[in-house]
Amino acid sequence: MFHDPRDGLVGLALAATGAGALWIARRYPAGTAADLGPGFLPGILGALLLLLGLLMAAGACRGPRTPFPVLQLRPLLAVLGGVVLFGLLLRSAGLLVASSALVLLASAGLRGAGWRVALIEAVVLGVLAVAVFVHGLGLRLPVWPAGLPWN
Amino acid sequence: MELIGHLQLGFAAAAGAQNLLACFTGALLGTLIGVLPGLGPVATIALLLPLTYGLPPLTALIMLAGIYYGAQYGGSTTSILLNLPGEASSVVTCRDGHPLAKQGRAGTALAVAALGSFFAGCVGTLFLAACAPLLMRFALDFGPAEYCSLMLFGLSGAVAIASRSLLKSLAMVVLGLLLGLIGTDANSGVARYTFGLRELDDGVGTTVLAVGVFGFAELLHGLEHACRRTPAMRPCGRLWPDRADTRRAVPAVLRGTALGTLLGLLPGAGALLPAFASYALEKACARDPARFGQGAIEGVAGPESANNAAAQTAFIPMLTLGIPSNAIMALMIGALTLHDIQPGPQVIVHDPVLFWGLVASMWIGNAMLLVLNLPLIGLWVRLLATPYRLLYPAILLFCCLGLYALANRTGDLYLAALFGLLGYLLQKSGCETVPLLLGFVLGPLFEEHLRRALLLARGDASVFLQRPLSLALLLAALALILGALSPTARRARRQLATEPV
Numbered sequence: 001m002f003h004d005p006r007d008g009l010v011g012l013a014l015a016a017t018g019a020g021a022l023w024i025a026r027r028y029p030a031g032t033a034a035d036l037g038p039g040f041l042p043g044i045l046g047a048l049l050l051l052l053g054l055l056m057a058a059g060a061c062r063g064p065r066t067p068f069p070v071l072q073l074r075p076l077l078a079v080l081g082g083v084v085l086f087g088l089l090l091r092s093a094g095l096l097v098a099s100s101a102l103v104l105l106a107s108a109g110l111r112g113a114g115w116r117v118a119l120i121e122a123v124v125l126g127v128l129a130v131a132v133f134v135h136g137l138g139l140r141l142p143v144w145p146a147g148l149p150w151n
Numbered sequence: 152m153e154l155i156g157h158l159q160l161g162f163a164a165a166a167g168a169q170n171l172l173a174c175f176t177g178a179l180l181g182t183l184i185g186v187l188p189g190l191g192p193v194a195t196i197a198l199l200l201p202l203t204y205g206l207p208p209l210t211a212l213i214m215l216a217g218i219y220y221g222a223q224y225g226g227s228t229t230s231i232l233l234n235l236p237g238e239a240s241s242v243v244t245c246r247d248g249h250p251l252a253k254q255g256r257a258g259t260a261l262a263v264a265a266l267g268s269f270f271a272g273c274v275g276t277l278f279l280a281a282c283a284p285l286l287m288r289f290a291l292d293f294g295p296a297e298y299c300s301l302m303l304f305g306l307s308g309a310v311a312i313a314s315r316s317l318l319k320s321l322a323m324v325v326l327g328l329l330l331g332l333i334g335t336d337a338n339s340g341v342a343r344y345t346f347g348l349r350e351l352d353d354g355v356g357t358t359v360l361a362v363g364v365f366g367f368a369e370l371l372h373g374l375e376h377a378c379r380r381t382p383a384m385r386p387c388g389r390l391w392p393d394r395a396d397t398r399r400a401v402p403a404v405l406r407g408t409a410l411g412t413l414l415g416l417l418p419g420a421g422a423l424l425p426a427f428a429s430y431a432l433e434k435a436c437a438r439d440p441a442r443f444g445q446g447a448i449e450g451v452a453g454p455e456s457a458n459n460a461a462a463q464t465a466f467i468p469m470l471t472l473g474i475p476s477n478a479i480m481a482l483m484i485g486a487l488t489l490h491d492i493q494p495g496p497q498v499i500v501h502d503p504v505l506f507w508g509l510v511a512s513m514w515i516g517n518a519m520l521l522v523l524n525l526p527l528i529g530l531w532v533r534l535l536a537t538p539y540r541l542l543y544p545a546i547l548l549f550c551c552l553g554l555y556a557l558a559n560r561t562g563d564l565y566l567a568a569l570f571g572l573l574g575y576l577l578q579k580s581g582c583e584t585v586p587l588l589l590g591f592v593l594g595p596l597f598e599e600h601l602r603r604a605l606l607l608a609r610g611d612a613s614v615f616l617q618r619p620l621s622l623a624l625l626l627a628a629l630a631l632i633l634g635a636l637s638p639t640a641r642r643a644r645r646q647l648a649t650e651p652v
Contacts, residue, residue, distance in 0.1 A: 006579075006580055006581070007581070009580075010319075010582065014322050018325075021329055021344070024343075028336075028341055028343060029339070033610030033611075034605060034606055034609050035602075035610075036601065036602045036605060037339060038338065038339045038341040038343055041598050042329065042332055042343060045329045045332070049325045049326060052318060052321055052322040052325060055318060056319065056322065069580075071579060072374075072375050075371050076371060076572070078374075079367060079374070079543075079547060080568045080571050082547065083547070083564055083565075083567065083571070084565060084568050086548075086564060087555075087564035087565055087568075091561065102548055102551060103544040103548055106543065106544040106548075107540065109374050109543075110374060117540075118544075121541060121544060121545070122544075125545055125548055129548060129549070133552050137205065137556070139552075140559070
């Protein structure tokens with residue numbers, strides 16, 4: 001149905017976001033003109049986003065047929081997954097392990113990047129991170145995994 | 152003469168060892184990322200923002216500003232030598248700069264670009280120093296109604312100027328405003344859109360959003376387009392322009408500087424629009440427009456001066472009014488609010504060292520850049536060979552650590568990852584993220600001033616039309632949007648959409 005499925009989907013997603021914002025905002029009091037409540041601006045913005053999204057989706061039903069853009073999952077998972085993994089490991093496994101894991105996983109984002117180079121970089125950057133942030137800047141973070149005898 | 156006293160104050164602050172180092176670091180980093188394609192100044196500043204938290208505000212600002220104008224210099228180098236715009240505003244420089252390099256006159260083109268940028272940077276900074284206090288005095292009389300209208304004007308500028316799709320940019324502004332409202336409402340104490348998460352009670356940090364939407368998303372973009380070929384380097388040739396080149400370049404530099412100085416003030420202009428406008432102007436002024444695209448020195452001199460002049464004057468609305476005119480300025484505001492400084496007219500009055508120190512550092516930085524760029528061009532170009540696959544994990548790691556260090560919260564990391572996903576998807580869908588950031592930064596400010604304006608007017612919304620300045624700003628905003636809907640602007644946008652950036 002969409003000539004431009006990309007813009008169509010984006011429009012629908014934005015409209016859904018606007019509708020969601022509007023739905024949540026109904027619980028916030030709108031106040032009066034002289035004393036605007038917390039629900040006034042969210043309500044207006046939600047409605048505006050809903051309208052703009054629908055307009056965009058409607059516009060995507062006309063015009064030239066456009067192919068859907070390619071989404072590459074590999075870099076996406078490597079980089080954002082790396083950030084999340086870093087956050088999960090940081091307090092429990094310590095800075096050294098978390099940093100190395102982030103670098104290793106992020107390096108996998110490019111096809112054909114040798115794992116040996118990535119491993120060396122992971123260790124080097126992990127040590128560097130500990131040196132700069134824990135010893136240099138005094139960030140209070142565990143360096144080693146919890147429960148190790150030398151902690 | 153007041154100006155001289157102020158500048159003395161500024162230079163005294165900027166010449167301190169820590170600030171000189173910050174200025175040099177910023178200029179150097181800016182040059183580097185200007186040279187490296189795939190990492191622009193917006194992403195770099197976003198990624199470095201968490202790390203500036205530990206610095207004094209002036210030092211942080213000096214370094215971030217250095218990155219911005221340094222990138223304008225560095226971007227020209229790869230455009231001329233490799234036909235590879237290292238940075239968006241250098242796209243224009245490729246057109247004539249690279250043909251010049253092919254003729255063996257790369258050195259001349261580089262020297263003209265650097266000298267033109269230096270001249271334009273100095274003039275732009277002088278303009279900033281002379282103009283900002285005047286505008287500031289004017290802005291001190293602004294009431295909440297004027298501020299509201301000014302913000303609407305700024306946002307319409309961001310939507311109307313240099314955007315590819317009006318509808319998408321408008322939606323991005325609205326989405327940004329909504330994201331800006333997340334957190335506890337200062338007036339009523341109601342927690343809005345927090346989904347019960349305690350981490351969101353104080354709202355989403357500008358840094359967290361910027362790192363995700365600009366930093367992570369740009370790293371992802373770089374990964375998808377990582378080029379593995381080592382580009383072929385052209386010999387530089389002689390550096391100094393001969394007399395014929397000088398005669399052509401000097402008027403172009405002057406015109407570009409004037410144009411850039413004025414266009415830099417416009418909301419949403421960034422550095423790309425001045426460069427394009429200057430190129431068009433040079434072509435219109437030239438006796439023989441056919442030379443353009445074949446290696447006309449004016450086509451390098453004009454746009455390079457224009458983008459650098461604009462890079463300096465873009466600070467004026469941010470420093471005097473507290474309104475960002477582009478993404479970089481929005482990030483600067485983020486950097487200042489990290490230190491609990493709300494940019495606006497009061498800053499110049501209460502914290503003159505911050506303002507004049509930044510202004511003075513711009514001269515110092517521009518001089519440093521001239522030295523960094525001319526003799527060391529070869530070194531920068533060799534850096535292009537640094538494999539991206541070694542670079543990006545390091546950037547990512549230091550950015551994550553900086554993000555965590557902001558508030559010692561791992562929640563910020565997850566949130567930034569989420570915004571990274573959002574930024575990636577928006578980029579893929581052809582939505583520009585700059586209006587999103589501007590909306591995000593202005594959202595809470597807009598609501599506050601709207602409330603205050605209506606409270607003072609006892610709920611009478613016509614106050615926005617009764618105050619002359621407010622009315623003028625609203626009309627200007629309307630004119631910008633209507634102008635963007637005109638057929639000429641539509642055609643220009645279509646052209647911009649096909650332009651590789």
